[in-house]
Amino acid sequence: MRTLCLILCLSSFCGKLAADPLSAADREALLENLEKLRGTVTGRVDARFRAAIAAYRSAMSDEKAVMELYLKCVKKLDFDDKHRKASEFNEWRKKQEDHLNDPATRRALMYQLYWLVLTLQAASDKADLSKLAAPAQQVVDDLFGDVATLTSQRDVLGQNVTSTVFARAYEIEGVSVEKWPFAPLNLEQVYDSVLLPPSRTSGNIAALRAGWLKRLRQEAVVFEDVHAKSKSNGRPLSPDTGHSQEQEKFLTETLPDLQWQMETDLFRCGDQRAAALRMLSHIEKHLTHRNACKWSDELKKLLTPVQASTPATEAVDTDTPARQRSAE
Incomplete structure (x- = not known):
């Protein structure tokens, strides 16, 4: 009996809960409070961003300043926040002295810091990625000029900058x-999402081709570093030099x-005649490539004119005799 009464009471209570819709005034008040909370959250996030960017830009003045900021961040994360003694930090720093004093480090x-600042700029609500292309290209070019x-330092340069000690x-x-590369060594995304789109948008075929050729050279340098530890001292691979099985796979x-992707991109950007001739020559040169048939199909599709859609045939009244229609 008590159980039945309890069930009836709960049912009545739940029914009252379900029958309590928000009034227009309630909705307006809740939305107003929500906007205030969002403004507070956004303000705090913006304040953190501003403080971070100010510290990063100050440290970007020279390598010594960068190292000082790096040590400050490590001390905070790995020692202060974990309530470890200052003597432990000093001991760690002494053990890392050779590494920390290495110019390459x-x-x-x-x-890494340069790319993190670019990433924060890209994260801005008013960000225009096309305006970040030039500074991003400069970072990548400087990096590949520093063999x-x-x-x-591949681990450092390939790390997601938002997971670095600077960011944390x-x-x-x-x-x-969205679409932003979080490490300068992510060349595919760096070029596809940031560096090449401005040339595509403007229709600057010469700039687009130059960008692609630079990417190919840099991809070769990265591959050489991964598999051959730079026997060529950072120069791009070439079929004329001796190379390992992995290098051979890259070259063949x-x-x-990548070269096919470049020519396809150039064709679609407007360099149709020259790109088509190069694509045909490319297929002929690489007949044994696993994608040769696919390339042939793609080129055929590019060369086949798109047929204009024909207007729909005027509907004919099938109930009217043919003679009557012709007489009309």
Whole structure:
């Protein structure tokens, strides 16, 4: 009996809960409070971003300043926040002295910091990625002109900049930017999403081709570093030099694929005649490539004119005799 009464009471209570819709005034008040909360959250996030960017830009003045900021961030994250003694930090720093004083380490942290600042700029509500193309290209070019750093600091340069000690110390590791590459060594995304689109949009075929050729050279340098530890001292691979099985695979499979992508891009950008001739020559040169048939199909599709849709045939009244229609 008590159980039945309890069930009836709960049913009545639940019914009252379900029958309590929001009034227009309630909705307006809740939305107003929600906007205030969002404004507070946004303000705090913006304040963190501003503080972080100010610290990063100050440290970007020279390698010594970058290292000082790096040590400050490490101390905060790995020692202060974990309530470890200052003596432990000093001991750690002493053990890491050779690594921390290595010029390549310092330059790698500089590149990392540059890319983090670009990432924060890209995360802005008013960001225009086309305006970030030039500074992004400069960072990538400087990096690939610094063979010593590129070959010895791949882990640092390939790390997602939002997971670095710089980002975590300023609590900005949750930054998300659609299509943005989070490491300068992510060349595919760097070029496809940031560096090449401005040339595509403007129809600047010469700039687009130059960008693609630069990407191919840099992809070759990265591959050489991964598999051969830079026997050529950072120079791009070539079929005339001795190379390993992995390098051979890059030259015979990966590189031709990238070259095909380049010519397809140029064709679609307007360089149709020259690109088509190069694509035909490319297929002939790489007849044994696993994608040769696919390339042939793609080129055929590009060369086949798109047929204009024919207007719909005027509907004919089938109930009216043919003679009557002709008489009309």
